Amino acid sequence: MQQSVTTIQGDRVLFRPFQEGDAEESARVWTPELRYMYGGSRTAPGRPTGAQRRRGKEQIMTSGEHHFAIEADGRYIGWLGLRVNDDEQSGSYRIGIENPEYWGRGYGTEVAGLMLRYAFETLGLHRVHLKAAAYNLRGRRCYEKAGFRVEGILRQSFQVDGEWQDDVLMAILKVEWEARRGDPLGRPTDDVTIRSYRQTDHPAAVALWEASDLHLGGNDTPEMIAWKLSTQPGFFLVAEMDGKIVGTVIGSLERGWGWVQRLAVHPDYRRRGIARRLMQEAEEAHAALGAYRTCLLTHRENEAAQALYRGHGYETWDKVIVMSRELGASEEGECCGD
Amino acid sequence: MSETRVTLGPITEEYLPQYVVWLNDPEVVQFTTVCAGTITSEGEREWFARISAADPRERHWAIVAEGRHVGSCALMPHPTQAQASFGIIIGDKSAWGKGYGAAALREVLRIAFAEMDLHRVHLTIFPENERGRRCYARCGLRQEGYLRESFCKEGTWLDQIAMAILREEWEAQQCSSQ
Numbered sequence: 001m002q003q004s005v006t007t008i009q010g011d012r013v014l015f016r017p018f019q020e021g022d023a024e025e026s027a028r029v030w031t032p033e034l035r036y037m038y039g040g041s042r043t044a045p046g047r048p049t050g051a052q053r054r055r056g057k058e059q060i061m062t063s064g065e066h067h068f069a070i071e072a073d074g075r076y077i078g079w080l081g082l083r084v085n086d087d088e089q090s091g092s093y094r095i096g097i098e099n100p101e102y103w104g105r106g107y108g109t110e111v112a113g114l115m116l117r118y119a120f121e122t123l124g125l126h127r128v129h130l131k132a133a134a135y136n137l138r139g140r141r142c143y144e145k146a147g148f149r150v151e152g153i154l155r156q157s158f159q160v161d162g163e164w165q166d167d168v169l170m171a172i173l174k175v176e177w178e179a180r181r182g183d184p185l186g187r188p189t190d191d192v193t194i195r196s197y198r199q200t201d202h203p204a205a206v207a208l209w210e211a212s213d214l215h216l217g218g219n220d221t222p223e224m225i226a227w228k229l230s231t232q233p234g235f236f237l238v239a240e241m242d243g244k245i246v247g248t249v250i251g252s253l254e255r256g257w258g259w260v261q262r263l264a265v266h267p268d269y270r271r272r273g274i275a276r277r278l279m280q281e282a283e284e285a286h287a288a289l290g291a292y293r294t295c296l297l298t299h300r301e302n303e304a305a306q307a308l309y310r311g312h313g314y315e316t317w318d319k320v321i322v323m324s325r326e327l328g329a330s331e332e333g334e335c336c337g338d
Numbered sequence: 339m340s341e342t343r344v345t346l347g348p349i350t351e352e353y354l355p356q357y358v359v360w361l362n363d364p365e366v367v368q369f370t371t372v373c374a375g376t377i378t379s380e381g382e383r384e385w386f387a388r389i390s391a392a393d394p395r396e397r398h399w400a401i402v403a404e405g406r407h408v409g410s411c412a413l414m415p416h417p418t419q420a421q422a423s424f425g426i427i428i429g430d431k432s433a434w435g436k437g438y439g440a441a442a443l444r445e446v447l448r449i450a451f452a453e454m455d456l457h458r459v460h461l462t463i464f465p466e467n468e469r470g471r472r473c474y475a476r477c478g479l480r481q482e483g484y485l486r487e488s489f490c491k492e493g494t495w496l497d498q499i500a501m502a503i504l505r506e507e508w509e510a511q512q513c514s515s516q
Binding site: 157 | 488
């Protein structure tokens, strides 16, 4: 219906319209596992006929969404749909690699990558989201590899074989996709190196923090940083690009909790996944130090940072408030009667 | 503790002019997906015809507090799953801050779980809607997701928060409040 592009060629897959024989192939390769991944029974007897599969495909073709059959090695292996919402700027993605011979081999990731290029470049969408059964780990991994991030878990959203199951919501924004373009593994196209901090990086790190409006304090002197790194478990990573320090993250460990501080990316280098890389490296470094959780403090007004962390799976603890008292500073003397 | 009470009644045609006024008030629709200034009498009549003819499981109510019509709310069941989404608007600004929204939601949750036998009720809310979030949290809804730039209102992309309550959580609430 909405089809404006009829075929899209990838490295290994071809998107094309449905054609004669697809429904029969779809019925031939069908397994109960496929039904289960769509939230249906894993154990119920029976399998669909070619005619039933044909009706399924007709439903997709008349649903008003952009849709393609997926072909690999010259045969039908599945289909995908992208429904553009009423706002005409966001889309819902659904996919089925139906032939199990093509599972676990990166086909889903390639399909998602081609679909996203179509969604963002051809259709000009702002955002693409999807909903997956939480137990569909293979699917979730491939969406993540394609750049989708988990945005939420819908608890006990549907029932399968008598058990309540969760759904996962995932989404990717156009700006995030642009930052990853050209690299199916999700690294920024430009060359970023993440490495350990060296003493000579200090002026550049301070300049970066100032450019990022971070408040500097006594802990940020070269001496304090060197002392902390030599006496406490932790790490200080910098992101280097174009020969410059463009990002930082400092990590520490306290009773199994990893803390992240000084996560900053230079304003000129944002929106290309550097903060995401730094967070990933920090989490891995925390795990290597034995931490079971990564935590951070962020300013209430800094909504951009919060959105980044939430998109990365971080949750707000509403039950905790931060309390503090300034020590040894009574110069103002307001409370000391004399 | 005396609980605020509201009555949920059917939406009748007489209410429509009131909705046109409310939904065009920027203050009333600030935290909703509605754009003030876009609601016409014809549009409301079409909406009324649509909800009157919709899936009978879809429920729309007028909220009446102390004999006054103060707003409306709705429960939209999923076509195949035992869950529904909830939406509410308190249009009468003099009725704000009196707990009528929470009272209406409590009544809707009772209908959803005790009468319609649903398993979960969910909604989305804009993060800036602090009062709404507090109200929903008090009624037992929990945050389940944060949807980035998921709704475009008047040219601006807004984030949304997804919240939900499960039947078992609602049941536990009933026990503890007795």
